[in-house]
Amino acid sequence: MNIINAKLQRLMALSAAALVLSACSDGPAPAPDLDEESIAALTEDAEVFEGFFTAYRDPESGSVHLLINEDQLSEEFIYTAQTANGVVEAGQFTGAYVGNSVLTAERYYNRIEFVAQNTSFYFDPDNALSRAADANISNAILAVAEIVAEDEETGDILVNIDGLLLSESLQQVSDSDNPVTGGLDGDKSKVLAIRSYPDNTDFEVEYVYSGGEPSWSEDITDSRAISIRMLHSFVAMPDNDFTPRFADSRVGTFDTQVTDLTSTSSTPYRDLVHRWNLVKQDPSAELSDPVEPIVWWIENTTPVEWRELIMSAGLEWNKAFEKAGFSNAVEIKIQPDDADWDAGDIRYNVLRWTSSPTPPFGGYGPSFVNPRTGQIIGADIMLEASFLNRRRIISRWLAEGMNSPEDLSKQLDHLAGHTCSLGNHMQSANLSAFAFADFAAAEGMTAAEMTEQIVHDSMHYLILHEMGHTLGMNHNMKATQYLSPEESFDLEVVNEKGLAASVMDYPSVNFAPRGSEQTRFYAVTPGPYDAWFIKFSYSPELNDPAAMAAHLAKSTADDLIFGNDADDMRAPGWGIDPRVNIYDMSNDAVKYSELRMGLVRDVLDNMSPADVENGQSYDDLVVAIEAMMGEWRSAGNVTSRYVGGVYVDRALRGQEGATQPYEPVAEARQREAMALLAKYHFAPDAMEMNPEVIAHAQRMRRGFNNFGAPEDPKLHGAILAGQSGLLDHLLHPAVLQRLVDTTLYGNTFTVDEMMDELNSAIFSEDKSGNINTTRQNLQVEYVNRLVEIAKNEEGAFPTQAVSMAVLQLHELKEHFAKNRSVNRSTKAHSINLVSLIERGLHA
Numbered sequence: 069m070n071i072i073n074a075k076l077q078r079l080m081a082l083s084a085a086a087l088v089l090s091a092c093s094d095g096p097a098p099a100p101d102l103d104e105e106s107i108a109a110l111t112e113d114a115e116v117f118e119g120f121f122t123a124y125r126d127p128e129s130g131s132v133h134l135l136i137n138e139d140q141l142s143e144e145f146i147y148t149a150q151t152a153n154g155v156v157e158a159g160q161f162t163g164a165y166v167g168n169s170v171l172t173a174e175r176y177y178n179r180i181e182f183v184a185q186n187t188s189f190y191f192d193p194d195n196a197l198s199r200a201a202d203a204n205i206s207n208a209i210l211a212v213a214e215i216v217a218e219d220e221e222t223g224d225i226l227v228n229i230d231g232l233l234l235s236e237s238l239q240q241v242s243d244s245d246n247p248v249t250g251g252l253d254g255d256k257s258k259v260l261a262i263r264s265y266p267d268n269t270d271f272e273v274e275y276v277y278s279g280g281e282p283s284w285s286e287d288i289t290d291s292r293a294i295s296i297r298m299l300h301s302f303v304a305m306p307d308n309d310f311t312p313r314f315a316d317s318r319v320g321t322f323d324t325q326v327t328d329l330t331s332t333s334s335t336p337y338r339d340l341v342h343r344w345n346l347v348k349q350d351p352s353a354e355l356s357d358p359v360e361p362i363v364w365w366i367e368n369t370t371p372v373e374w375r376e377l378i379m380s381a382g383l384e385w386n387k388a389f390e391k392a393g394f395s396n397a398v399e400i401k402i403q404p405d406d407a408d409w410d411a412g413d414i415r416y417n418v419l420r421w422t423s424s425p426t427p428p429f430g431g432y433g434p435s436f437v438n439p440r441t442g443q444i445i446g447a448d449i450m451l452e453a454s455f456l457n458r459r460r461i462i463s464r465w466l467a468e469g470m471n472s473p474e475d476l477s478k479q480l481d482h483l484a485g486h487t488c489s490l491g492n493h494m495q496s497a498n499l500s501a502f503a504f505a506d507f508a509a510a511e512g513m514t515a516a517e518m519t520e521q522i523v524h525d526s527m528h529y530l531i532l533h534e535m536g537h538t539l540g541m542n543h544n545m546k547a548t549q550y551l552s553p554e555e556s557f558d559l560e561v562v563n564e565k566g567l568a569a570s571v572m573d574y575p576s577v578n579f580a581p582r583g584s585e586q587t588r589f590y591a592v593t594p595g596p597y598d599a600w601f602i603k604f605s606y607s608p609e610l611n612d613p614a615a616m617a618a619h620l621a622k623s624t625a626d627d628l629i630f631g632n633d634a635d636d637m638r639a640p641g642w643g644i645d646p647r648v649n650i651y652d653m654s655n656d657a658v659k660y661s662e663l664r665m666g667l668v669r670d671v672l673d674n675m676s677p678a679d680v681e682n683g684q685s686y687d688d689l690v691v692a693i694e695a696m697m698g699e700w701r702s703a704g705n706v707t708s709r710y711v712g713g714v715y716v717d718r719a720l721r722g723q724e725g726a727t728q729p730y731e732p733v734a735e736a737r738q739r740e741a742m743a744l745l746a747k748y749h750f751a752p753d754a755m756e757m758n759p760e761v762i763a764h765a766q767r768m769r770r771g772f773n774n775f776g777a778p779e780d781p782k783l784h785g786a787i788l789a790g791q792s793g794l795l796d797h798l799l800h801p802a803v804l805q806r807l808v809d810t811t812l813y814g815n816t817f818t819v820d821e822m823m824d825e826l827n828s829a830i831f832s833e834d835k836s837g838n839i840n841t842t843r844q845n846l847q848v849e850y851v852n853r854l855v856e857i858a859k860n861e862e863g864a865f866p867t868q869a870v871s872m873a874v875l876q877l878h879e880l881k882e883h884f885a886k887n888r889s890v891n892r893s894t895k896a897h898s899i900n901l902v903s904l905i906e907r908g909l910h911a
């Protein structure tokens with residue numbers, strides 16, 4: 069062995085030693101003397117778990133050994149890790165699939181290496197380049213286990229896997245960015261359970277962390293010992309004739325990205341669609357039951373009164389599968405109370421119901437796949453009971469005078485991948501619905517009837533949505549563009565067509581304004597996009613490329629439009645197509661927002677402390693106010709995105725019904741959006757409330773908890789936070805730049821016109837008179853932002869916006885420096901503005 073090789077060996081051995089065992093540091097040791105103890109002798113007293121891999125557990129020490137047959141060496145199997153029980157504060161939550169890869173066990177002298185295979189690339193075997201397939205692509209040796217005995221006759225090899233399981237070598241468990249977690253405490257960590265079946269062998273391990281920063285979160289019992297339970301599964305590579313299907317940019321599939329390195333195309337993608345292995349029992353029949361249906365189990369922890377509702381909701385998916393040629397594709401069963409398996413058993417797909425202290429999602433549909441083909445092997449759905457509660461988990465706008473839904477979205481969605489925060493969004497939408505029902509009930513329905521329907525519709529939507537994820541669907545935040553505002557409040561239309569093109573959006577709750585008909589609050593059955601998607605992913609007919617092309621060519625239809633989280637406009641400066649958004653509804657979101665603001669005004673004008681029942685605290689009143697603040701902010705955010713927006717079309721060249729890929733929003737629509745914002749969000753009376761209501765906005769005291777701030781209602785802060793959120797978008801460098809860029813391909817609403825409209829919305833109405841306190845806040849905020857743009861310290865703002873900011877500052881200074889007959893507060897405010905401008909321009 070030459071020196072370099074020896075060094076490499078040493079490095080490998082060192083890194084392995086950190087993970088596992090007493091690996092030697094001087095390169096490979098001679099083969100072990102295995103004559104002394106046979107496998108039989110070593111495992112004589114051990115507990116045996118026979119299956120895909122056979123495992124042994126020592127009855128005294130709990131030490132775990134794995135039996136690997138030489139036939140299994142170098143054979144690929146699937147590895148997946150799922151959090152069996154997490155601590156949200158420590159970055160892990162129950163049910164999340166955190167690892168999913170292809171592994172092999174490789175022999176290297178006296179040890180077995182567990183090697184993760186790189187599945188990201190494809191080499192056409194007919195191309196000579198495929199001979200260089202391994203160039204610059206390396207597999208990862210995750211862990212090493214010592215061979216302790218072997219049987220030359222049977223080819224069986226026994227390895228000790230304590231180190232493999234009790235370290236983080238297979239899967240990083242702790243969140244290294246999270247200071248609360250601390251370091252892994254090997255002495256306290258242990259293997260809790262082993263299960264082995266013909267196709268999978270599972271190990272449940274409890275990892276204990278200590279030494280992190282103290283945390284006072286209620287989730288953490290004692291921050292000196294944080295336990296996270298992880299389920300590691302080794303799963304046999306499926307032996308079937310599953311045909312991989314490739315992703316298409318017009319359909320929102322979850323997929324495994326694979327790049328063809330032998331292709332010369334500019335888009336050498338062979339991204340594998342995640343889908344179940346559905347095969348028709350009768351391939352010639354137009355409609356056939358599948359050989360194996362997708363079976364869901366409702367966990368026995370589910371409240372009994374909800375089970376029927378959940379089952380009926382989930383079975384709605386069969387309607388979509390029927391259009392793809394399958395009858396009874398989805399089956400739903402209830403886990404018996406005395407079942408001898410639990411939800412962690414990967415052989416069962418379980419609809420799980422939990423009630424967590426701080427739910428990270430409210431609904432979540434993770435799955436794991438064969439990374440070689442995209443076949444979904446298993447899935448679970450985590451549901452949080454809180455989504456129907458009135459207990460506020462997310463909104464403290466009034467007491468804190470800040471914190472926004474966007475902050476929350478960011479907080480939740482950093483957990484990328486299959487994470488879904490629909491449940492949280494729905495909880496907050498439902499709080500609005502309950503407030504509307506209490507204070508602005510639509511005609512023909514009592515508040516109680518309405519509440520019942522809200523529960524029914526939201527449960528259907530949540531179940532359909534989370535199941536949709538497990539069928540391979542990612543979000544379609546464009547799906548609420550389906551109906552006009554009028555149609556969404558027309559029962560006949562909604563009954564016939566449904567409410568949304570897909571259940572994969574985060575919709576606004578569809579509450580009827582006064583004088584309109586209450587239809588569905590949420591879609592209760594899969595929409596046309598969902599059926600089209602299911603056919604794309606599952607119809608055996610579409611194995612034929614021509615049939616597939618014809619199916620995809622329909623993507624330009626109004627009810628099949630698609631845009632996901634990557635494109636949506638929930639946060640300022642993110643996304644460009646205003647139709648792709650959360651919390652919106654209908655194909656005229658601006659008009660819908662206006663209707664919604666009518667409802668909000670209705671509630672604000674009608675609500676009274678007298679509506680609170682005698683003997684109750686005013687907590688429900690606070691919930692209602694905060695819900696209305698949330699609706700006001702959402703309506704504003706949705707509307708603001710039309711300003712500087714660009715409609716995106718992903719149709720391919722020549723596709724019937726295609727428009728150009730980028731189409732700036734028409735000037736009239738942008739002006740309409742600005743006008744709505746001026747009226748409801750920037751006007752002097754924006755979110756004006758009855759003083760009596762504000763004076764009663766008191767939360768119930770609990771111990772010494774003041775909810776992070778003094779308890780008094782801080783309406784100024786809450787209103788300014790909402791207005792600032794809108795300015796964040798309208799004055800975002802990317803939006804201002806887009807207003808300039810789009811003038812080169814059709815946009816006629818220029819950046820100077822937009823900034824003048826905004827200026828007028830913020831100053832015109834009270835320019836010559838007295839200026840109230842909420843308006844003073846807004847004007848100072850706007851002037852500060854103009855100064856920031858004028859200075860352009862980071863060079864992010866377009867020249868035209870910088871010039872406009874300078875011009876407006878000069879004009880504002882001139883105006884406010886004039887001696888006007890106003891009250892003393894307005895006079896002080898005027899001088900303050902002038903001073904801010906002078907300092908800003910000359911600093």
Ligand SMILES: [Zn+2]
Nearest residue numbers: 488489490533
């Ligand atoms: Zn979702």
